[in-house]
Amino acid sequence: MALTDTVSAEPTNSALPAARHTTSPTPRGPLSDRILTLVRREPLGDDALDGTTDLAALASVAVQRSSDIVHDDDIQLALFALYGLHYGSLADAHDGWEWHPHLISARRVLEAAFETQLRRDVEVPEIPEPTAAAVAETLFALTGAETDGPSLSRFVAAKATREQLEELLIHRSIYTLREADPHSWAIPRLTGRPKAALVEIQADEYGGGRPERMHATIFAGTMRGLGLDDSYGAYLDYVPAVTLASLNMMSMFGLNRRLRGAIAGHLAAFEMTSSIPSGLYARGFRRNGFDDDVCWYYDEHVEADAVHEQIAGRDLAGGLAEDEPELLADILFGAAACLTVDGWASAVIVEAWLAGESALRMPRATSIANGA
Known part of the structure; x- marks a missing residue:
């Protein structure tokens, strides 16, 4: 796709149906x-x-x-x-x-x-006072800290090739084709202010009632724009264990009521570390000649997550700490675990690319990659 000069108010890449489910993966043991x-x-x-x-x-x-x-x-x-x-x-x-x-x-x-x-x-920061302001301050400090090693989003912005962009989408498809679902398990487990905050965030993730604007649907359009199969699980066999671990951790936090603090903290960190990297990812796709339809998913998150991070940090995580102070340690654990595990998963990708290798578990035919 050629890069266009005009920015569409609402790209059309998600007009097709949302991702379908595919068959089970190949066993690994x-x-x-x-x-x-x-x-x-x-x-x-x-x-x-x-x-x-x-x-x-x-x-x-x-x-x-x-x-x-x-x-x-x-x-x-x-x-x-x-x-x-x-x-x-x-x-x-x-x-x-x-x-x-x-x-x-x-x-x-x-x-x-x-x-x-x-x-x-996972290294967890020092526990602050159980107030929304103190919790939000701690989370913003945690998510804003410099990390060791190269940045995946900066690599994509400056250096990634088309093939590497395809690999990025394959890794991210394991979660993003069902974006927001793991965190939604927490909705019936919360009450009051934290519950309202979570629902507000999730409503945006699911398109505000418009199926074509669901983030998972928009991401599926990005995959199609690079000639990739947007069926859920189509590339399960290609991603390493740590990529699965990132989603499995969310599922574990969300499906266990005793870990509701961890899933709230996870979402807060997830939203706080999305806006700026999304802009860098969009830059990498445009540098490779892709247009606004393909970049819509990342463009959407630059704006949406700048708002979501405030709601998630203060009203969701901070509000939950005020309502249930005994969950504060788990809120910080979930946030730190989000950063740590996603950091491990990103490191696998960047280290492979820096070595001139694929970040996938097995070779992928070019004809498949390009949708031929």
Whole structure:
């Protein structure tokens, strides 16, 4: 697409239907193989016949054998599949498995190990006073701090090639094609001011009642603009464990009521670190000759997230800390975990590109990349 001279008030790249769901990914080890094979069948209603009685034990074995849960392909894909039962992310998974007790037991084993590692490895700032102003100040300081290593958004703005832009969208598609859904789990878990703040943010994420303006739909249009498949999960096999871990962490925070502080903090950090990078991403796409339709997703976030960060920091996270001070430590943990895990995922991409390599797990045919 050629770069145009006029800026459209409302680009049209999302006029087509939102992303569809695709089939299950390829297993990455014995645990994900077992789960993916299982959920494709209809439950028989007999645990012994279904072969579910040892799932928690199998999950425990996977955890014991893993030296790094965040970067463990088998565990992160297994978690993705288990969470996918709640989202409907796996088109060929039978709905009857969603609340199966042995699958939930296996998920709890994996979640416990995942959360333990995050709490060990994520550096959380000093706890402030439980006031909206103090919490917001702490979060803005946390998200505004300089980070070690090269910046993904600055690399994209200045250096990324078309092929690297495609890889960026492939990594980001794992979350962004279902943007806002993990945080929406928190809506019924909150009350009052924090709940109203979250709903205000989410209403924008879902297009304010206009399906063509849903952020996931706009992102799907960006993918199509680069000739990529916008079906949800089309590129699951290509992304590493840490990319899955980023979404799995959101799902874990959102689906567990006891972690409602963490999901609120996560969203606050997510919004506070979106506006400026989105502008840099848009610059990188335009530098490669893409027009406003392709850049719409990032242009939208420059403006929207500049507003959202204030609501998320003061009314959502800060309001929740005032209402439930006992959640303040988790609010800061969720914010710090967002920055840390997304930093790990971005580092994988930038380090590969700086080395002149692909940031994907396996080669991707050019004909597929260019939509031929």
